[in-house]
Amino acid sequence: MKLSLKIIATFFVALMMSFNVFAAKITITMGGDDERAMREHYRFALDWAEKNGHEIGYVYRPASATDTLNLYQQICSSGSSDIDIFMIDVIWPGIFADCAYDLNNIFDDAHKADFFEGIVGNNTVGGKYVAVPYFTDAGLLYYRTDLLDKYGKSPPSTWSELAETAQFIQDKERAAGNAKMQGFVWQGAAYEGLTCDGIEWVNSFGGGNIIEADGTVSINNPNAIAALKTAASWVGTISPEDVVTYKEEDARGVWQTGNAVFMRNWPYAWSRSQADDSPIKDNVGAMALPGGGSDGKMTGALGGWQLMVNKNSKNPEIAADLIRHMTSVEVMKTKAIDTSNLPTRPVLYDDPDVKAANPFFGMLFDTFNNAVARPSTVSHKYYGQVSNVFFNEVHSVLTGSKSAEDAAAAMEKDLKALSRKF
Amino acid sequence: MAKIQRTKLSKERIRSAWIFLTPMFICLAVVAIYPLITTINYSFTDARLGDLYNYNYVGWFHYETLFFYDEWWWVSVKNTFIFSFFSVFFETIIGVTFALILNNNMPARGIVRAAILIPWAIPTIVNAKMFQWMFNQQFGVFNEILMDLSIISEPIAFLAYPDSSMAAAIIVDVWKTTPFITLLTLAALQMIPTDIYESTRIDGVSSWKVFWNITLPLIKPTLVIAIIFRTLDALRVFDLLYVLTTNSRETASMSVYARQWLVDFMEVGQGSAASTLLFAFLTIATILYLIITKTSFDRQGVY
Numbered sequence: 001m002k003l004s005l006k007i008i009a010t011f012f013v014a015l016m017m018s019f020n021v022f023a024a025k026i027t028i029t030m031g032g033d034d035e036r037a038m039r040e041h042y043r044f045a046l047d048w049a050e051k052n053g054h055e056i057g058y059v060y061r062p063a064s065a066t067d068t069l070n071l072y073q074q075i076c077s078s079g080s081s082d083i084d085i086f087m088i089d090v091i092w093p094g095i096f097a098d099c100a101y102d103l104n105n106i107f108d109d110a111h112k113a114d115f116f117e118g119i120v121g122n123n124t125v126g127g128k129y130v131a132v133p134y135f136t137d138a139g140l141l142y143y144r145t146d147l148l149d150k151y152g153k154s155p156p157s158t159w160s161e162l163a164e165t166a167q168f169i170q171d172k173e174r175a176a177g178n179a180k181m182q183g184f185v186w187q188g189a190a191y192e193g194l195t196c197d198g199i200e201w202v203n204s205f206g207g208g209n210i211i212e213a214d215g216t217v218s219i220n221n222p223n224a225i226a227a228l229k230t231a232a233s234w235v236g237t238i239s240p241e242d243v244v245t246y247k248e249e250d251a252r253g254v255w256q257t258g259n260a261v262f263m264r265n266w267p268y269a270w271s272r273s274q275a276d277d278s279p280i281k282d283n284v285g286a287m288a289l290p291g292g293g294s295d296g297k298m299t300g301a302l303g304g305w306q307l308m309v310n311k312n313s314k315n316p317e318i319a320a321d322l323i324r325h326m327t328s329v330e331v332m333k334t335k336a337i338d339t340s341n342l343p344t345r346p347v348l349y350d351d352p353d354v355k356a357a358n359p360f361f362g363m364l365f366d367t368f369n370n371a372v373a374r375p376s377t378v379s380h381k382y383y384g385q386v387s388n389v390f391f392n393e394v395h396s397v398l399t400g401s402k403s404a405e406d407a408a409a410a411m412e413k414d415l416k417a418l419s420r421k422f
Numbered sequence: 423m424a425k426i427q428r429t430k431l432s433k434e435r436i437r438s439a440w441i442f443l444t445p446m447f448i449c450l451a452v453v454a455i456y457p458l459i460t461t462i463n464y465s466f467t468d469a470r471l472g473d474l475y476n477y478n479y480v481g482w483f484h485y486e487t488l489f490f491y492d493e494w495w496w497v498s499v500k501n502t503f504i505f506s507f508f509s510v511f512f513e514t515i516i517g518v519t520f521a522l523i524l525n526n527n528m529p530a531r532g533i534v535r536a537a538i539l540i541p542w543a544i545p546t547i548v549n550a551k552m553f554q555w556m557f558n559q560q561f562g563v564f565n566e567i568l569m570d571l572s573i574i575s576e577p578i579a580f581l582a583y584p585d586s587s588m589a590a591a592i593i594v595d596v597w598k599t600t601p602f603i604t605l606l607t608l609a610a611l612q613m614i615p616t617d618i619y620e621s622t623r624i625d626g627v628s629s630w631k632v633f634w635n636i637t638l639p640l641i642k643p644t645l646v647i648a649i650i651f652r653t654l655d656a657l658r659v660f661d662l663l664y665v666l667t668t669n670s671r672e673t674a675s676m677s678v679y680a681r682q683w684l685v686d687f688m689e690v691g692q693g694s695a696a697s698t699l700l701f702a703f704l705t706i707a708t709i710l711y712l713i714i715t716k717t718s719f720d721r722q723g724v725y
Contacts, residue, residue, distance in 0.1 A: 070685050073472045095472070095688075180560055190670035241579035242559035245668045254560060381470070384686045388671075395670045399583055 024315040026322050027057030028085040029072075037339045041087075041326075044334075048325040054318065065089055065192065072096065081312040084319040088131055090122060090304045090373070091192075091387075094380025097125035101309040104129045106320040115327075115344050116369060122377055123306055130308055132327050133344035135335065137303030138371040139200050139289055140364070142255065142263040142273065146283040147173070157298070159204070159230055159290045162262060166238040169261045183238030185251040186264040188398055193247055194391040195374060196301035197264060201227040203299045203372040205292030210390055210411075211375035215419055219390070220412035227292060228397045228404040235398050244398045256280060264289065266303060270358060271340040286360040288367040302371035304342070336361070342368060382421055389414045458701070464694035471688035484695035494671045495696065498679040499703075504588065505663070505675060506656035509595040514649060516596065517603025518641075522633075524604070525611045535608075542601040550665035553594045557581050584672040591666050591673075595656065603648050610644035611637070646715045653711065654704055676700045 028045055042058050049056045061068045069092065075083055076099035088096055107129065112120050119133040141162075143155055151169050156162035166183025173181035187193035199210060207224030211217050218224075235243060240254075248265055255263040256272065258279050263269070273284045288298040307323045309316050325331065333348055335341040337357040348354050349365045376383040393411045396402035402410075465484055469477035488495045524535055541549070556563045557580040565577040581587045614637065622632050638645075660677035667673040674682070680700060684693030 066686065070471075073688065077472050077474050098472070182560075189668050240559050242582045244582045245554075245579075259560070381688065384688065388682070388686065392671050395668065396672070399670075401584070401672070 024318045025055040025057055026084045026315065026319050027059060027082060028319075028322065029059040029061050029083050029087060037341070040335060040339055044326055044331045045322060048322055052321070054322075059083060061087065069095070072099075076310075079312055081310065081314050083310055084313040084315065085323060086308045086310060087134065088306050088308050090119070090137075090302055090306065091376035091383055093123045093125050093130040093306065093308075094377055094383060096308060097128055097130050097380070099311055100128065100130040101311045101313060101316045101320070102128045102130075103132060103309065103320060103323075106317065106324075107132065114347070116346060118302070118369070118371070118373070119304065119306075119344055122302070122373055125377070125380065131306035132308075132323050134305050134307045134327055135332070135341040136344050136368060136371075137266050137268075137305075137342060138300035138364070138368050139196055139264055139303075140267060140269075140286045140300060140360070140367075141289045142265060142269060143285045143287070144258075144261055144280065144283055145285045147261050148285075155285060155287055156290050158293060158296060159201075160293075162290050163230075163234065163238055166261050170238060173261075180259045182240055182254060182260045184234060184262040184264075185239060185243060185246065185254045185260045187248055187251060188235070188239075188244040188246050188395070189250075190391050190395040191247065192387055192391070194394055195387045196303065198228075198231075198390060198394040199372055199374055200264075200289055200299055200301050201231050201292075204289060204296050205230075206295075206297060207292075209372060209375055211378055211386065211415060211419060213378055215378055215422060217412055217415045217419055219415065220408040223292065225404045225408050228394060228407065230292075231394075232397050232400065232404065235400075244395060267340050267342055267358075270360065286364070288364055298367065300367050300371050302373045304344070379419070379422055382418055385418055386415060389418070461694045461701075462698050464690050465698045467691050467694075469690040469694075471684065471690055474690065477691075480691065484692045485699075487692065488695055488699065494674070495679060497671065498674045498676050501588065501663075501673060502657055502659065502675040502677075502703075505592060505595070505659055506653055508592045509599070509656050510649060510652050512592070512596045513600045513603050513652065514645070517600045517648075518607050518645070520600065520604040521607035521611055522637075524608055538601045538604055540601075541598045542605075544598070546598065546661045547665055549594060549598055550662050553590070553597075554581065554666055557590050581667060584670070587667040587673055591659075591663055594666060595659070595662060599652060599655070602652065603645075606644055606648040607641055610641040614640050642715070646711065650708060650711050653707055657704055657707060658700065676703070 026045075026049075038060060042056075045056045045058065048054070062071060069089075072086055072088070072092075073095075076096065086096070093100075104127075112129070115133050116136065119136060120129075123129065123131045123133065141155075147169050148155065148165070151165075151172060153165045153169065156165055162184065170181050170183040187197050201207075202219070202224045203209060205223040205227035207221055207227050208218035210219050235241060243251075248269075251260075251263055251265055252269050252272065254260050255265070255269070256278055267286075270284070270286055272278065274281055289300050290296070291298045307326060309319045309323065313319050327344070329345060329348065332341075332343040332345055333351060333354060336343050336348060336351075336354045340358055342361070343349070343354070346365075346369070349362055349368075355362050374383070375386060379386045389411055393402070393407040397404050397407045464477075466479050466481060467477040468480050468483075520538060524531060524538075528534075544552075555561065559565060559577045559579040559582070562577075562580075564580070565574075568574045569577065578586075580590050618636060619632065622636065658677050659675050660681065663673060663675050663678055664681075669678075671679075671682075676696065677700065680693050680696035682693075683689050683696060687693075
């Protein structure tokens with residue numbers, strides 16, 4: 001295990017510190033969407049180590065969330081203490097609850113109260129405080145301010161408005177010789193990302209959360225079916241047919257080359273779209289995703305990453321102290337400004353510096369606060385299967401191989417069978 | 423007297439053969455047999471990833487699930503066989519054709535031989551990513567060419583639908599692995615003595631007859647090995663489909679299915695049962711090939 005860990009780790013740095021009786025080496029596995037975010041995480045950990053006379057080992061996690069999950073599971077199942085702190089996805093607390101050190105031993109309720117209540121709840125499994133919210137994420141709608149202005153359109157508040165505006169601008173732009181213009185790009189490949197997009201559609205139409213907190217399978221309802229039908233109607237009209245193969249970066253590829261009016265993506269896309277080398281710099285707006293109908297809900301899927309202490313760690317208290325530092329107001333503020341990482345502390349959404357760097361943060365506070373969570377807590381160990389059933393059935397509706405009604409019925413049947421195991 | 427000596431000699435040779443083979447058997451036991459037995463053992467348990475040491479035996483439960491309750495397993499079996507059949511079929515035909523062409527004396531033969539190896543040298547993941555872009559509906563070079571030639575009026579989303587993405591995967595695999603067949607066939611072709619061909623030329627035999635009655639039987643043992651290798655390889659296809667297609671269960675192969683249960687769903691029992699069945703399929707495929715082609719490896723001597 002030790003050897004294979006070292007092979008897997010592509011980035012491993014240890015800094016020897018001087019003679020301190022309390023010196024401990026804390027190995028942390030993190031990483032992010034890119035090199036820059038990774039360096040940021042590492043820098044904050046080093047600051048803490050220098051101040052307290054500890055040592056940092058840094059294991060760069062695989063870029064793919066699935067590979068990361070696999071790696072963590074190997075480490076946990078072997079009972080290894082090689083890694084002290086894991087950075088885990090918002091849908092994993094249920095999976096790793098058995099492997100986590102109970103952070104209730106370190107953080108009191110007053111400390112927890114400074115974070116978003118919903119995420120702390122998500123990270124609490126059977127009374128155990130599994131992980132501290134590090135940064136959050138929610139699905140957003142990005143739009144091209146220049147194109148909307150050019151055609152006198154305003155940002156949409158419902159999906160039908162979005163479809164109408166997207167179609168209008170796409171037709172006009174194509175007629176003007178811009179043949180590659182697309183109305184709306186999003187994540188349609190059969191993977192976890194489609195579960196996020198899908199639950200947003202269903203939830204915005206008032207179609208529930210696939211499986212409710214009490215374990216009821218709710219997906220087979222008229223609102224959910226209407227939501228899936230709406231999404232399927234975009235494929236080949238305002239969205240390219242091969243949107244059903246898109247992941248986040250495929251959508252951003254079309255968007256950032258200036259070939260899309262709207263895009264659904266995570267907040268990270270903001271700082272990329274506004275980068276100096278971006279062709280669409282200063283022509284980008286971000287807002288909450290549209291609602292289903294006039295009474296629809298403007299929503300976004302909850303994402304984000306948490307910091308968890310390995311229960312096999314030799315120094316859980318010291319590791320928790322590093323987490324305290326990494327999730328402090330100062331660190332979170334810097335990260336929000338530098339890499340558009342959304343703070344998990346509500347107070348930072350009023351911070352003028354954060355607002356200046358990310359104008360959409362304040363506007364979307366309610367969205368982040370009320371983001372729709374995937375049914376991972378209720379289905380804990382079986383979430384992978386729940387999500388798989390959902391995104392595969394939704395994918396069949398998008399490619400036209402199944403009707404929305406049949407897919408909803410099939411989901412209900414499969415999920416009910418699965419939910420008996422929860 | 424002479425007879426006794428031979429026996430003694432052959433005894434010694436057999437003993438030294440065992441001594442030389444032992445390290446390999448130990449290696450095989452460690453890297454192949456132990457994992458295989460572990461997998462088969464897990465396929466009868468309810469083990470879950472994350473806690474691999476506490477499990478109960480559940481008998482044939484997972485196999486029953488696969489055979490009678492999980493339609494997606496059979497979809498993945500069907501996909502795997504479709505992929506393997508067409509991919510091996512086309513690359514054999516194209517590969518042998520290339521080998522016959524390269525076997526002639528032609529200018530720049532060395533460079534061409536090196537050039538055909540390039541697809542084989544590119545890692546499958548890179549290959550899959552590269553073709554993913556080439557098949558892309560918006561920016562793909564295939565759509566660009568077909569549009570320019572006015573063969574199609576609208577760009578096609580090749581990778582969006584199960585049937586067309588399977589066809590695309592087969593095309594990519596044929597592109598990548600044809601050089602393997604070509605190289606092995608070429609090596610076999612060069613072993614054939616040229617005087618055989620000279621005599622057929624004197625007798626005025628048509629070149630098709632020469633190929634069918636002389637060349638093909640002579641390269642058959644090599645070709646069979648190449649096809650077996652490729653079939654076994656194709657039956658356990660994973661990376662290409664995983665990267666290239668939409669990753670929906672409609673295009674999954676048996677390996678993709680097994681990985682999904684092992685890793686994504688953390689149900690090591692069900693995943694191991696699927697892996698064991700895949701192993702069984704591979705064994706059956708090998709035995710069938712050997713019977714059908716009646717290749718005796720002993721008689722050929724060279725293997």
